[in-house]
Amino acid sequence: MNKNAELVIIGAGAAGLLAAVAAARLGIKALVLESSELVGGDTATGSGQMWLPATHLAATAGIFDSVENAVEYLGTILGEETQASTSIRRAVFANTAPKLARWLAASNLPLTLDRGVPDYHPADAGGLPEGRVVTTVPTDRRSLGDWAEKLRSKSPVEEASHLKQFVRAFTGSEGHAATGGEALVAELLRRATANGVEIRLDAQIISLENNDGIEVGVHVEGEDEILRPKALLLSAGGFAGSQELREEYLPLPTNAEWSLMSHNTGKLLKLAAGLGAQLSAMNDAWWTPVTVIDGRAYSLDAARKAPHSLIVDQAGDRYIDEAAPGAQIVNRQYQRSRGTRTIPSYLIMDQRHRKAVGLGPWAAGDTKGESEDLYSAKTLGGLADLLGIDEPGFLGTVVRFNGFAHKGEDQDFHRGESVWDRYALAHSKHAHVASLGKLTKKPYWAVKVYPGDEGTKGGLLIDENSQVIDTQGETIPGFYACGGAAASIMKGTSPGPGAALSEALVEAYLAVIHFSKHRGLG
Ligand SMILES: Cc1cc2nc3c(=O)[nH]c(=O)nc-3n(C[C@H](O)[C@H](O)[C@H](O)COP(=O)(O)OP(=O)(O)OC[C@H]3O[C@@H](n4cnc5c(N)ncnc54)[C@H](O)[C@@H]3O)c2cc1C
Known part of the structure; x- marks a missing residue:
């Protein structure tokens, strides 16, 4: 050396x-x-x-x-x-x-x-x-x-x-x-x-x-x-891989499992702080919504932007433009979690979505893969039951969303209207369709949505x-x-x-x- x-x-x-x-x-x-x-x-x-x-x-x-x-x-x-x-x-x-x-x-x-x-x-x-x-x-x-x-x-x-x-x-x-x-x-x-x-x-x-x-x-x-x-x-990177430091500094709840493959534990940040160095901005991260399948976090970037999908909280309500930049979604998820159970939320998809878009470890069209973290039911009511979310509220949300999809205008959260949303979609296989698509083709699918990150x-x-x-x-x-x-x-x-x-x-x-x-x- x-x-x-x-x-x-x-x-x-x-x-x-x-x-x-x-x-x-x-x-x-x-x-x-x-x-x-x-x-x-x-x-x-x-x-x-x-x-x-x-x-x-x-x-x-x-x-x-x-x-x-x-x-x-x-x-x-x-x-x-x-x-x-x-x-x-x-x-x-x-x-x-x-x-x-x-x-x-x-x-x-x-x-x-x-x-x-x-x-x-x-x-x-x-x-x-x-x-x-x-x-x-x-x-x-x-x-x-x-x-x-x-x-x-x-x-x-x-x-x-x-x-x-x-x-x-x-x-x-x-x-x-x-x-x-x-x-x-x-x-x-x-x-x-x-x-x-x-x-x-x-x-x-x-x-x-x-x-x-x-x-x-x-x-x-x-x-x-x-x-x-x-x-x-x-x-030496941040501290996304340290559950201890996450709990000390990041908004709660937090879990190192929600980070996209971080190898960094922040050990040297603590050593440096011991020398008198000042730590700052410790409550923030490069947020992105993720799902966890069999213990591993996956980005939901493609899946949440594609049509025939939406995100709901545990009361079955939408609360965000699903195609928005990741930080916007996670910040909202944390903010809303003070009054409503939003962690985890759920990404709901119909069969068209699953056939067209990759999800977690599964490629587009692979609807045979199984995991206890992937939920499926023949009806929306059955899915609500499986997820333990309020069924009438959830069904009302999907009916309203399908109405917006029919008109091509999301009056609640303006999904698909901003330049970013349009790019996010244009970059996928779905350039030819709007971000809004009805959820009508069974079976219906869901995964949990966590406030994840790409580092702190x-x-x-x-x-x-x-x-x-x-x-x-x-x-x-x-x-x-x-x-x-x-x-x-x-x-x-x-x-x-x-x-x-x-x-x-x-x-x-x-x-x-x-x-x-x-x-x-x-
Ligand atoms: C899946 C994923 C996708 C991403 N995509 C993007 C993107 O497209 N654009 C973007 O801007 N950002 C992206 N990010 C974030 C981006 O990767 C990080 O911000 C960036 O890598 C930071 O670079 P770095 O060199 O600081 O850290 P790192 O690349 O993590 O390097 C830190 C190094 O320090 C080493 N180390 C850690 N502890 C010690 C120690 N105690 N002693 C010695 N060495 C140590 C680590 O092993 C590692 O090699 C992504 C992150 C993830 C996880």
Whole structure:
């Protein structure tokens, strides 16, 4: 292990690896410590979309955007400043996003604009109907050589997406293809290792040190000496995988089982807090409604947007536009749960929906799969009985919903009307039909809907240079944090698909730039 590293990066997800590549390009000796035996973190299991406003990719596609627009949009949707979501951090994020995209392009990392993907709130000031979401072009894992087997994979369910065919065409073999978040991590990993960055896997951190603001330290299990680099960057993700921390900080009820495959337990956040670092935004997460089938969480993104389905609470009432962005649904679910039983809620589907849309582990059309978490009945009354929800209320809700579907207008929650709803549908097989479709074809189906997440938003409070701030409001010299480990600026909402990852990358980039400018000055 390189004991003379100037910068020690803890965590090898997208944020940590981007920092490693940036450090190598700036001539900084970096060492990456990763606790698991695989590289890639939650990033590698995700879709890898990045919300990057005002990029050259948008400009090339003829889409007008600007940093000013992005700042205005963030101000509109995020509202009042908070400790973590300051106007300076928002502005620096918007200003750095296009620079980061150019820097990645200059590093030959193949990004592509996800055409047609709108912001979550495109009608708000500064919002856009498309142009801010980018992804990494699929890549071949074999190009990583020996590192290929150390790269975390997407789950088989995620992989069974529409990308498969495209990937087969691209690499000639889907078995070796990395797509989405896995592709991004693969590209960063290749550059980090090619530039000689040492990545130590299975490195368990025993303690962190902060000697009166003079020196940071990190003690790795099995090493006699404490590492004392010029700077530490914490990029070890959030705490979605820790039931204990969830119960301490997130709204209740909460369950680590409702998180989409999080590997991160927040252990180092607690260690850092013990050194005086301030935690912030700990009650928030990148929310998304999920169902749990046989102990595993699945996204309901496709299923809840498709026609012939609706979501009800335990009184059998609808309470939300089912196609809305995930954060909106989960926030409403928690808010409503104070007066009505909404956790879990139920996604109700008819037979047409099940034949046309994948659900949990089952592909579209697979109506034979069984689980005690999947409910089915020949009548709506029978389904209500099975779920233990109020039957008259539930039947009334479906009759009213079917009436809206008949007219093509959801007078209660306006499902299918917003730009986001229309995109959400256009992107599915159901582009030709409205989001509203009657539930009339038996049998009827249901799964539970839980307030799930794609990671937590709370973490170490950082400034606009990703420097960690202590409980006295002062920065801790040589201590940086980014991504899931840092408190997000995106309080209560999200500007568009991919904001978690873009924030993580921007913060990692800013940390390395800041360290590079100040490393000789300490
Ligand atoms: C299914 C899914 C889909 C998603 N899709 C998207 C998307 O499309 N766009 C988007 O913006 N966001 C998405 N997200 C969220 C996104 O993946 C995260 O916000 C992003 O991965 C954060 O990057 P990170 O580098 O901070 O964390 P991670 O990628 O999780 O990396 C953290 C790393 O730190 C390591 N680590 C943890 N603890 C320690 C320790 N004690 N010591 C050393 N190392 C440690 C972990 O093993 C891991 O390798 C998705 C998440 C999920 C689960």
